[in-house]
Amino acid sequence: MTIITPRITRRALVGGAGLLLSGCDRLAAQPxxxxxxxxxxxxxxxxxxxxxxxxxxxPEFRADQMSPRFRTNGxxxxxxxxxxxxxxxxxxxxxxxxxxxxxxxxxxSIRDLGAMPQRAQITRHDCVEGWSAIGKWQGxxxxxxxxxxxxxxxxxxxxxxxxxxxxxxxxxxxxxMVDAFHPQTxxxxxxxxxxxxxxxGAPVRLRVERQLGYKHAKYVxxxxxxxxxxxxxxxxxxxxxxxxxxxxYAGI
Amino acid sequence: xxxxxxxxxxxxxxxxxxxxxxxxxxxxxxxxxVNAVTVFVMIGSGLTILNAHPHLYWGQYGANYDRPWLxxxxxxxxxxxxxxxxxxxxxxxxxxxxxxxxxxxxxxxIASLINRHFQRDLRxxxxxxxxxxxxxxxxxxxxxxxxxxxxxxxxxxxxxLSYVATIFVLIPVMILTGLAMSPAxxxxxxxxxxxxxxxQSARSIHFIAAALLVAFIVVHLTLVILAGPVGExxxxxxxxxxxxxxxxx
Numbered sequence: 001m002t003i004i005t006p007r008i009t010r011r012a013l014v015g016g017a018g019l020l021l022s023g024c025d026r027l028a029a030q031p032x033x034x035x036x037x038x039x040x041x042x043x044x045x046x047x048x049x050x051x052x053x054x055x056x057x058x059p060e061f062r063a064d065q066m067s068p069r070f071r072t073n074g075x076x077x078x079x080x081x082x083x084x085x086x087x088x089x090x091x092x093x094x095x096x097x098x099x100x101x102x103x104x105x106x107x108x109s110i111r112d113l114g115a116m117p118q119r120a121q122i123t124r125h126d127c128v129e130g131w132s133a134i135g136k137w138q139g140x141x142x143x144x145x146x147x148x149x150x151x152x153x154x155x156x157x158x159x160x161x162x163x164x165x166x167x168x169x170x171x172x173x174x175x176x177m178v179d180a181f182h183p184q185t186x187x188x189x190x191x192x193x194x195x196x197x198x199x200x201g202a203p204v205r206l207r208v209e210r211q212l213g214y215k216h217a218k219y220v221x222x223x224x225x226x227x228x229x230x231x232x233x234x235x236x237x238x239x240x241x242x243x244x245x246x247x248x249y250a251g252i
Numbered sequence: 253x254x255x256x257x258x259x260x261x262x263x264x265x266x267x268x269x270x271x272x273x274x275x276x277x278x279x280x281x282x283x284x285x286v287n288a289v290t291v292f293v294m295i296g297s298g299l300t301i302l303n304a305h306p307h308l309y310w311g312q313y314g315a316n317y318d319r320p321w322l323x324x325x326x327x328x329x330x331x332x333x334x335x336x337x338x339x340x341x342x343x344x345x346x347x348x349x350x351x352x353x354x355x356x357x358x359x360x361x362i363a364s365l366i367n368r369h370f371q372r373d374l375r376x377x378x379x380x381x382x383x384x385x386x387x388x389x390x391x392x393x394x395x396x397x398x399x400x401x402x403x404x405x406x407x408x409x410x411x412x413l414s415y416v417a418t419i420f421v422l423i424p425v426m427i428l429t430g431l432a433m434s435p436a437x438x439x440x441x442x443x444x445x446x447x448x449x450x451x452q453s454a455r456s457i458h459f460i461a462a463a464l465l466v467a468f469i470v471v472h473l474t475l476v477i478l479a480g481p482v483g484e485x486x487x488x489x490x491x492x493x494x495x496x497x498x499x500x501x
Contacts, residue, residue, distance in 0.1 A: 022335060025336075028344075028345070036348070038348075041347070052440030059445065124313060124451060126433075129305040130304055134313045209435065210436040211435060240340070251434060251436030252434035252435075252436060252437070
């Protein structure tokens with residue numbers, strides 16, 4: 001008996017575990033349970049914001065702590081006729097349009113971005129997949145750009161629209177005003193002391209250091225201040241959020 | 253010497269020789285079953301997340317061009333939550349149930365200090381970890397004898413040590429290394445990631461601790477089966493446990 005029981009029970013356990021696992025899939029498909037499952041994002045956002053100073057900085061590193069080679073991810077090259085023309089002209093005609101709920105819409109060239117007060121930071125890039133790479137980024141703080149545009153107090157989110165297309169629609173991302181005015185949130189046009197490469201988002205990308213990599217929009221063409229994310233894409237605040245249900249808040 | 257303080261708590265002492273004793277307090281039982289579900293979800297969803305980049309590194313950074321210390325196998329769909337590869341949904345499971353795990357542990361710890369479960373049942377005394385005593389306990393386990401020789405209602409020493417290690421080391425390490433992987437937490441509490449020597453170290457330790465937790469669960473379930481699964485499961489539901497009788501000295 002003592003020999004047989006464990007064996008049967010083990011099989012029952014493994015079978016039971018399998019049933020439980022497929023039960024998890026069925027649960028996650030149920031709207032009510034899905035709501036609970038997706039509520040963790042808001043709780044984590046609330047807790048992290050409560051625990052953390054608005055301006056708390058992520059660790060910055062020394063030059064000798066950088067990744068020897070920084071891999072690319074997501075779009076490696078937008079490869080649209082329009083983008084390729086900008087590549088050919090070395091982005092001299094690229095304009096970042098700053099609009100939406102602002103008093104003074106702006107059209108900023110890469111030279112304009114470089115002429116603003118700069119911030120350079122060696123930070124760790126964390127991909128949602130789990131890998132990390134450390135690199136140096138430089139550009140004006142997003143807060144400086146938004147102040148120059150006279151962002152209105154009714155703005156609650158900043159939306160970044162990109163030049164790379166997914167199924168014909170541009171990649172986009174959004175952050176709230178806490179992260180938009182965070183000192184380490186910059187519009188980076190340089191990486192590791194060189195102009196941004198195509199793989200890393202040339203000519204300009206967002207760095208929002210307290211969040212995961214998919215929030216760091218590359219190939220930024222538009223920066224819009226909005227009161228609500230409704231009506232933009234599928235309304236979830238970003239391409240991956242719309243497409244497969246990634247968390248809009250990617251601080252964890 | 254220990255002071256004897258009378259307590260109104262219906263705790264498991266003094267124990268009779270036979271019959272049943274009230275062994276598991278309500279807080280212990282609730283936490284046990286909440287954790288049974290939570291840890292199951294955390295492991296399944298954790299394996300999906302690991303499948304996204306099944307390489308582990310030491311230090312601050314680590315990606316495809318860097319040298320991993322471990323390449324883990326691809327975890328099959330019958331082990332993962334969700335069963336199809338869906339990183340977004342796996343993260344929803346993992347990060348929502350992480351709250352249950354973290355605050356569940358906190359609530360259990362507070363309750364177990366108040367109901368004196370920690371002080372009474374889990375305090376490891378010097379004489380218990382004396383080599384001679386430990387050797388005797390190992391020998392008793394080898395004979396499938398899981399009784400505490402001094403008190404039939406109490407945990408035996410190896411059992412106590414494994415619970416202490418799980419409650420006070422393994423699960424806290426899981427929670428802290430999990431938090432250390434959060435870029436926002438690294439801004440809020442920079443000491444967290446510094447303590448473990450970097451985010452990729454945190455990720456590696458998170459995995460090692462998870463593997464140890466799985467080992468604990470395997471041993472735990474095996475011993476429940478060997479000790480008599482019906483009585484053990486019943487005691488974790490009702491709190492009352494049938495005494496196995498005293499071990500002959």
